[in-house]
Amino acid sequence: MVVGLSAAERRYLTDGIAQGLRNDGRGLYDFRAFSVELAIIPQANGSARVRLGATDVITSVKAELGRPQASRPSQGRVEINIECSSTAAPQFEGRGGEDLSLELSRALYRSLLCNNGTGPAIDLSALTVIEGKLCWNLFIDGLVLSSDGNLLDVLAIAVKAALSNTGIPKVEVTSAAAAEQEADFEISDNPDDFSGFDVSHVPVIITLTKVGRTYIVDATEEEESQMSSAISIAVNSAGHVCGITKRGGAGLDPSVLLDMISVAKEVSKSLLSTVDAEIMAAESRGDDQM
Amino acid sequence: MEDVSSRGLHFQLSDSQRNRLRKSRELLREAPGNYHPSAFVNIADPIHVENEATVLKGHGTQVLDGQLLATLSGVVERVDQLVTVKPLRCRYNAETGDVVVGRITEVGTKRWKVDINFRQDVHLMLSAVNLPGGIQRRRTVIDELNMRSLFEENDLISAEVQSVHSDGSVHLHTRSLKYGKLTNGQLVKVPPYLVKRLKQHFHNLKSCAVDMIIGCNGYIWICAAVDSLPSNPEIEKITGDSGAPEMDSCNESISLKVRENICRLANSIRVLSALGFLIYPDTIIDTFDASISKGVAIKDMLGAEFLVMIAEREASRRTKNNYML
Numbered sequence: 001m002v003v004g005l006s007a008a009e010r011r012y013l014t015d016g017i018a019q020g021l022r023n024d025g026r027g028l029y030d031f032r033a034f035s036v037e038l039a040i041i042p043q044a045n046g047s048a049r050v051r052l053g054a055t056d057v058i059t060s061v062k063a064e065l066g067r068p069q070a071s072r073p074s075q076g077r078v079e080i081n082i083e084c085s086s087t088a089a090p091q092f093e094g095r096g097g098e099d100l101s102l103e104l105s106r107a108l109y110r111s112l113l114c115n116n117g118t119g120p121a122i123d124l125s126a127l128t129v130i131e132g133k134l135c136w137n138l139f140i141d142g143l144v145l146s147s148d149g150n151l152l153d154v155l156a157i158a159v160k161a162a163l164s165n166t167g168i169p170k171v172e173v174t175s176a177a178a179a180e181q182e183a184d185f186e187i188s189d190n191p192d193d194f195s196g197f198d199v200s201h202v203p204v205i206i207t208l209t210k211v212g213r214t215y216i217v218d219a220t221e222e223e224e225s226q227m228s229s230a231i232s233i234a235v236n237s238a239g240h241v242c243g244i245t246k247r248g249g250a251g252l253d254p255s256v257l258l259d260m261i262s263v264a265k266e267v268s269k270s271l272l273s274t275v276d277a278e279i280m281a282a283e284s285r286g287d288d289q290m
Numbered sequence: 291m292e293d294v295s296s297r298g299l300h301f302q303l304s305d306s307q308r309n310r311l312r313k314s315r316e317l318l319r320e321a322p323g324n325y326h327p328s329a330f331v332n333i334a335d336p337i338h339v340e341n342e343a344t345v346l347k348g349h350g351t352q353v354l355d356g357q358l359l360a361t362l363s364g365v366v367e368r369v370d371q372l373v374t375v376k377p378l379r380c381r382y383n384a385e386t387g388d389v390v391v392g393r394i395t396e397v398g399t400k401r402w403k404v405d406i407n408f409r410q411d412v413h414l415m416l417s418a419v420n421l422p423g424g425i426q427r428r429r430t431v432i433d434e435l436n437m438r439s440l441f442e443e444n445d446l447i448s449a450e451v452q453s454v455h456s457d458g459s460v461h462l463h464t465r466s467l468k469y470g471k472l473t474n475g476q477l478v479k480v481p482p483y484l485v486k487r488l489k490q491h492f493h494n495l496k497s498c499a500v501d502m503i504i505g506c507n508g509y510i511w512i513c514a515a516v517d518s519l520p521s522n523p524e525i526e527k528i529t530g531d532s533g534a535p536e537m538d539s540c541n542e543s544i545s546l547k548v549r550e551n552i553c554r555l556a557n558s559i560r561v562l563s564a565l566g567f568l569i570y571p572d573t574i575i576d577t578f579d580a581s582i583s584k585g586v587a588i589k590d591m592l593g594a595e596f597l598v599m600i601a602e603r604e605a606s607r608r609t610k611n612n613y614m615l
Contacts, residue, residue: 004393004444008473012544019546023476024560025553025588033593035300051300281302 046166054148076127111234111243156205167194235268314605350375389491391505418463475513482508498551
């Protein structure tokens with residue numbers, strides 16, 4: 001166990017959750033307040049830092065020109081890579097954070113990019129410059145600086161914020177060459193000449209952590225130490241479920257799962273509007289500073 | 291926003307809230323009882339003294355090229371000839387007689403190791419605890435084997451600092467019925483420099499049926515008052531002969547009302563610590579009452595509006611009655 005809690009504290013915590021009042025006064029489905037900062041890494045095309053409680057993550061988006069995959073000539077490529085900083089927690093020291101990093105990257109990738117009924121959250125075809133020859137590849141990197149629970153949800157918010165902050169330079173194709181020739185192109189030198197990124201379809205992830213017989217939203221590290229299992233549900237602005245990831249050892253009854261999904265949908269509405277408001281506020285603050 | 295963020299709460303203040311917070315901060319800065327701005331020094335700042343030769347150089351100072359410099363950032367304090375720098379943020383510094391709340395980290399031979407937010411883990415000797423039943427006798431090998439039945443790893447205890455040794459090690463004792471294992475409540479951690487040392491660190495808030503232990507080390511334990519819990523005849527039978535309120539590790543069920551009070555007190559403390567105000571029963575209860583009279587929900591106590599409100603209250607209180615802290 002990572003968090004050292006005495007037997008009495010564990011009992012107090014789980015009893016509180018059963019009674020519907022958590023240790024910091026939140027109800028079962030309340031999110032903590034969080035703050036968003038944008039454009040904190042000047043070298044990246046877009047970046048964001050999100051802090052929620054003591055959880056602190058930074059994400060950056062780097063765009064590079066490359067060749068599209070032969071199997072998908074009209075699509076760009078997106079890679080998501082999350083790293084847990086060894087300074088975040090003692091258990092991340094050495095290679096300790098690798099498992100969690102991988103788990104988080106996979107879960108994010110599944111929620112954002114897997115092509116399911118709702119379509120990928122990031123429009124990959126918008127990344128194409130010349131079909132079959134040239135496209136933008138996005139590298140989304142996340143760094144967990146400190147962890148106080150609910151990492152996946154915070155990372156999803158941070159990715160959304162970083163993508164909204166991303167500017168992709170305009171590319172001008174100078175010669176529309178024949179199919180077998182290399183294309184000539186020019187990247188615009190003007191730093192103001194870039195196209196933004198549509199993030200309205202990027203989902204938020206809501207992790208429902210099951211403690212005892214009930215489940216809670218936005219669990220703290222202490223609460224996560226008492227979980228039996230956790231379901232992370234990605235929901236987009238249309239209310240569609242984009243991905244589900246389960247963690248933890250214990251099994252779940254399918255009917256509970258359906259309940260959880262409907263709760264996640266409900267919570268996602270307010271969370272999405274808070275996230276959008278925070279991103280807007282962060283943007284306007286950034287404009288003020290310039 | 292930045293200074294609020296640095297203490298663990300993250301939210302954006304609206305422009306008007308930010309102005310109100312700034313205004314109350316300015317009022318507080320000029321309030322009586324505060325240090326004069328010139329008393330603050332940074333690392334390597336010169337400290338002005340009248341006669342270099344007669345001054346006693348205390349903690350946080352150093353003489354370099356004939357000039358007295360600060361080696362810490364904090365406040366210069368002068369007692370007669372002694373000049374020291376008291377750091378603004380620091381770990382807990384144990385002093386004999388302090389009431390502390392700690393967490394057992396290790397069970398060793400004849401001693402427990404306890405985390406009390408000190409520079410190192412401190413010792414609680416087996417000979418410094420009350421045995422169940424309260425009998426006074428030599429501790430035997432059997433007692434050593436049964437140490438885990440008293441305190442396990444991760445258990446929270448309240449204790450008193452028995453002695454601070456010159457090599458930096460600290461010994462605790464729990465040789466009183468009021469000390470021992472803590473149950474039925476939650477721990478709130480605050481920076482130790484915000485806790486005011488008082489005669490009394492055990493508090494019983496009768497109106498909310500809550501007990502509170504404000505450890506000098508910044509660990510604050512808030513729990514349901516022992517007499518508020520439904521009495522368990524079995525436990526009374528066990529403790530009947532010793533007369534001690536035996537703290538059993540199994541919690542009683544706490545009513546929602548008491549739990550709400552505990553949460554509200556805990557959040558009051560969190561708000562005070564986020565604002566960097568001193569934490570002692572008066573301020574905690576004042577914040578607690580303010581939240582009730584303003585009808586603030588428990589979860590909204592960690593929000594921007596309540597935080598600004600408490601800052602304003604404190605500013606007006608301190609400027610109005612020239613109250614010296």
